[in-house]
Amino acid sequence: MRLHPRAADGLTALAPAAVACLLGAEAATQGWPPLDAPGWTLVALANLPLVLRGRAPVAVFLFVRLCWAVYVSLGHWPVVNSPAAMVAFYTVTVARPTRITAGCAALLGGVWVYAGAVSDSDAMPAVVGQAIAYPLVIWRFGHSARRTAELTERLRAEQAERARREVAEERVRIARELHDVIAHHIAVINVQAGLARYVVDSDTRTAREALGVIGTTSGEALTELRRMLGLLRADEAAGETRKDDPAGETGHRGPGAPETAAESGAAAEPAPGLDRLHDMIDRIRAGGVRVEVTVEGEPRPLPSGVQLCVYRVVQEALTNVLKHAHGARAAVRLVYRADEVEATVIDDGGPERHRKEPDPARSAPTTGHGLIGMRERAKLYGGTIVVGPRPGGGFGVHLTLPAPQRCARREDTVTE
Incomplete structure (x- = not known):
């Protein structure tokens, strides 16, 4: 249980007040009035203001010094109110800069020496030594506490900034992932809708097939969106749980509380991998792009992240063919090697290859979120990617990803 700062100040003020009462009762036995x-x-006036020391440390310090000086001037034992004076000075050292602390230290030492002079002490050198040593020791502890508090606050600020950066990076990643998903499916739907509209009166069968592709593709797009939104909601729910129950020990859920995904039986849809590559290519073919697929080497299981990277790069490359070179011939080539996997997507440019002026959207590989996403994915897995027009016409994308055991030793390089 964490105390309120004002309550903590009140409890702290009780300690010097109790010591002052005990010493005051013993004053007569020590030879003082x-x-x-x-x-x-x-x-009482010297100790009670310590309750407010956290709100106005300098003002409380000055008031306590004044009460202490008056108390000493009346001929009473100076030691009685010294604990309150030292606590007030410590609060100043923790809360205020050095230049203010130095002035308060001089005041503390001055009242100390004044008390020795008023009481005609025979050990004046010892009194002066105490007037110098006590403020220095208290200042040292207070300064260390203030530095620790500043470093703690700076660490919290850095952690908050890091958390904000991670959230921003995650939003960018999700935005690119959504672009890859939606752009591909919408491109296919757009082409099929145009085909259906064109042949609806002359070729009912083809129009019906196009509508079927639209229905299937839109359903897959919705599935992808639900999967990503499910991940977002799961992360948000986990964050809420960590915020409400930092120890990670949640109590019994009351009636009407929302169920978790596992409890409700909603299994998360897995991210697309190479096993779904042919389904995506079939949708591209249905949009009017002739795609040939070649696989070299012995296919082997790959990490899901690597599979997703290859899938998304091939998907984005073929979607660009569908949007910018409709009717072109494309070739997808997957190569499995001992230490890496390659994916190449090339097209012949289709009708564009006869133009004198190339399509600027394809000749500028640095534009567009999709191509940026391809480069970022390659960098994430320590791979390389080459994107750009081909000398003989058309466009090419060549991705190389290292095998998992070499990912940590390969430098991140992306070329164009």
Whole structure:
């Protein structure tokens, strides 16, 4: 249980007040005049303001010094109110800069020396030594506490900034992932809708097939969106749980509380991998692009992240063919090697190859979120990617990803 700062200040003020009461009661046995009503009043006035030391440390310090000086001037034992004076000074050292602390230290030492002079002490050198040593020791502890508090606050700010950066990066990643998903499916739907509209009166069968592709593709797009939104909601729910229950020990869920994904039986849809590559290519073929697929080497299981990277790069490359070179011939080539996997997508440019002016959207590989996403995915898995027009016409994308055991040793390089 964490105390409120004002309650903590109140409990802290009790300690010097209790010590002052005990010392005040022993004043007569130490050869000092017993405390009378004005003396006890000054003891109370010197200790009670410590409750407010967190809100106004310098003002409390000055008031305590004034009460202490008056108390000493009346001939009472100076030691009685010294604990309150030192606590007030410590608060100043923790809360205020050095230049203010130095002035308060001089005041503390001055009242100390004044108390020794008023009481005609025979050990004045010892009193002066205490007037110098005590403020220095208290300042050292207070300064260390202030530095620790500043470093803690800076660390919290850095952690908050890092968290904001991670959230921003995650939003960018999700935006690119959504672009890859939606752009591909919408491109296929757009082409098929145009085909259906064109042949709806002359070729009912082809129009019906195009509508079927539209239905299938839109359903897959919705599935992808649900999968990603499910991940987002799961992360949000986990964040809420960590915020509400930092120890990770949630209690019994009451009636009406939302179920988790596992409890409700909603299994998360897996991210697309190479096993779904041919389904995506079939949709591209249905859009009017002739695609040939070649696989070289012995196919082997790959990490899901590597499979997703290859899938998305091939998907984006073929979607660009569908959008910018409709009717072109495309070739997809997958090569499995001992230490890496390659994916190449090339096209012949289709009708564009006869133009004098190439399509600027294809001749500028640095534009577009999809191509940026391809480069970022390659960098994430330590691979390389070459994107750009081909000398003989058309466009090419060549992706190389290292095998998992070499990912940590390969430098991230992306070329164009």
